Amino acid sequence: MKKLDTQTVSVAKRGSLLVVTIDNPPVNALSHSVRAGLLEAVNALESDADARAMVIICKGRTFIAGADIHEFKRPMQAPLLGEVIERLDAATKPIVAAIHGTALGGGLEVALACSYRIALDQARVGFPEVKLGILPGSGGSVRLPRLIGVAPALTMISEGGQISARDACDKGLIDAVVSEDLEAAAISFTEKLVAEGAKVCRVSALPVPGFDPAVFDTSRAMLSKKYKGFRAPLVAVDLMKMVTETPFAEAIASEYKVCKDLLVSPQSRALRHIFAAEREALNVAGVGADLRPRDVRRVAIVGPGTMGRGIACCFQNAGIPVILIGRSDDSLASAVKAIRKIHEANVKRGGITADEMERRMALLTTATSYEAVADVDLVIEAVTEELNVKKDIFARLDAVLRKDAIIATNTSFLDIEELAASSADPSRVAGMHFFNPAHVMKLLENVRALKTAPDVLATTTALGKRLGKVPVMAGRSEGFIANRMLSKRTREAQFLLEDGATPQQVDRVLTAFGFPIGPFALADLAGMDIMAAARAARVARMSPREQRCNIVDRLVAAGRLGQKSSAGYYAYDESRKPSHAPEVDMLLEAYRSEYGLAARAITDEEILERCLYAMVNEAAKILEEGGAARPGDIDVIWTNGFGFPTYLGGPMFYADAVGLPRVKEALDKYSELVGEPFFKPAPLIERLVAEGRGFYG
Ligand code: 3H9
Secondary structure, eight states: OOOOOSSSEEEETHHHHHHHEOOTTTOOOHHHHHHHHHHHHHHHHHHHHTTEEEEEEEEOOOOOOOOOGGGGGGGSSSSSSHHHHHHHOOOSOEEEEEEEEETHHHHHHHHTTTTTEEEEOOEEEEEEEGGGOOOOOHHHHHHHHHOOHHHHHHHHHHHHEEEEEEHHHTTTTEEEEEEOOHHHHHHHHHHHHTTTTTOOOOOOSSSSOOOTTTTHHHHHHHHHHHHTTOOOOHHHHHHHHHHSSOOOHHHHHHHHHHHHHHSSSSHHHHHHHHHHHHHHHHOOOTOTTTOOOOOOOOEEEEESHHHHHHHHHHHHHHTOEEEESSSSSHHHHHHHHHHHHHHHHHHHTTSSSSHHHHHHTTEEEESSSSGGTTOOOEEOOOOOEEEEEHHHHHHHHHHHHHHTOEEEEOOSSOHHHHHHHHHSEEEEEEEEOSSSTTTOEEEEEEEEOTTHHHHHHHHHHHHHHHHOEEEEEOOSSTTTTHHHHHHHHHHHHHHHHHHHHHHHHHHHHHHHHSSSSSSSHHHHHHOHHHHHHHHHHHHSSSHHHHOOHHHHHHHHHHOOOOOTTTTSEEEEETOOOOOHHHHHHHHHHHHHHTTTOOOOOOOOOHHHHHHHHHHHHHHHHHHHHHOOOOOOOHHHHHHHOOOOOOOOTOOOHHHHOHHHHHHHHHHHHHHHHHHOOOHHOOOHHHHHHHHOOOOOO
């Protein structure tokens, strides 16, 4: 096999074929050396009179996963991907792309510039660029509609989803699907082409098939709702329209310009930041890359309540057997029923088949005795948030578990050190904080205690990935990262009501900022009794002003429990549509007059700044205390756990974009207006501003 100059691409002669192998771990991204290697390979094909065709295949876990994202930070070095694609397209002999894993973005563009595509049946293809705030820039949006039609191409490009090889084959994107030995299959596919005298087949030469022009308006309307605030999906519609109206070569040039412009947009920077931060969050301090996580083959969950049920679903979905431990057969029976309902809803949506649901249900068993957990590798305790109850469970688990089994707690705010100390072996104790609904929410806030063993941390991190979650490691602190920051936003939202804002105004400002739901609509959804219980658990440690601000308790006393009682901060009709509740205005007025508080007009700017900067300030304290390893972890938590708009990059990235001096100025202002205890700038912010730096340098 001839290694080309680039080291990541090699070419071997197989009879009358050239087989080009790309080997650029981890995901065969189109780094400079791969682009140069592909160019050389096409030159080799053209200059070798005996070579009749060429196969492009990749080593490792996947076909090309796209352009090399790390190269986006500096000017691209020639040859650019567009040049490589042009050469592939212009080749005078057939080229076949052999796809396994995922052919994504630039990887799919390479495949589309080949004459034919063959794929393993488990392979997937897609244009995920939109998730990075950009769009295909090397012919993807110009070739795809020619091959599969305008409407399906627009869906793939504007939403960034992946489709299976079989679906791609049905759509005409892939020519053949095989179930094993891709290389042999690709070679015999290509040999047959050669034997039959097949010519090159250029997608660029195809016309754009007929389509319904209404697709642009309907897509625009749908996308602006579904991806509210995101720019690239809407640009995709304009791009696709341009492609249908413009000759091929011109469309290629325009597409490249659109991609380049988007690449330097603030949204793309923010989205790429989150992409990198989610991966960096997997690097946990003190856990070496070579440290093997413990095997997790069977798990138990103690507590068949809402959280326990959702967590059980996560394990079933990942194919891991799970035992649910409860106090009575009745509670377990209703939990199993509820879990089945979750899977049934998935079947109804077309997410899984009924057979698959039964396979998943077969992974679930129940028990009322702790003896049943004797042989599990991990137990997650998900019972009520009472320290003594949890401590008692830890002691009972210690008595029956294998020595190497892990005890994880789903607590959202109890002291992880106290819990760890209640096990005879604190090194086996860690936190795994799931978010409600656990089977839906991507965020997994893992927690480390001082004595947690490094391989236990490696295990909870690896398990998070295996469950399809985005795991982030937090350290000791009340409410860890997520709820500690949230509590500050909740505090400010309540104080704003005291000061004269309305729930509608606060919710409107925060949803206009990009949150999917405002804090008061969210409280109505969660239930005021739950909010009141969370407050009761913390009230003794609250400041006097927070202790006084008992609006939540007053709503509960008035029977306004939120959506479940059709009345909370809002009034709800039968279809749960919220409307203004004059009773809440009256309740707030009564509250203010009881304490002699005067309502004043509050600007939208004040609402936004107080809600956001209270969180950012708390995050700075968490960072300094070591509760979070890096600002990126905080951004990942907020974008995955609370709907902070990913196109703004999370609260820390956003604060840097606003400028830390401006953030500090606002904190100083609210220190005077609301009170020092609530807004005194964190020492880290003071220091960074003095040094002329931001959270990210
Ligand atoms: C594009 O193609 C633009 C063109 O149209 C036009 C240009 C002009 N580059 O996710 P994982 C790294 S835009 C460089 O944990 P998985 C990743 O950082 C691109 N590196 O694995 C990580 O490294 P580390 C369009 C990349 O198995 C490691 O690979 N393509 C790239 O869960 C493993 O990643 C995309 O947007 C990349 N493109 O999932 C695809 N991709 O461990 C983005 C990944 O050092 N990638 N890495 O942090 C993915 O969706 C997933 O990574 C993939 C594998 C599905 C491929």
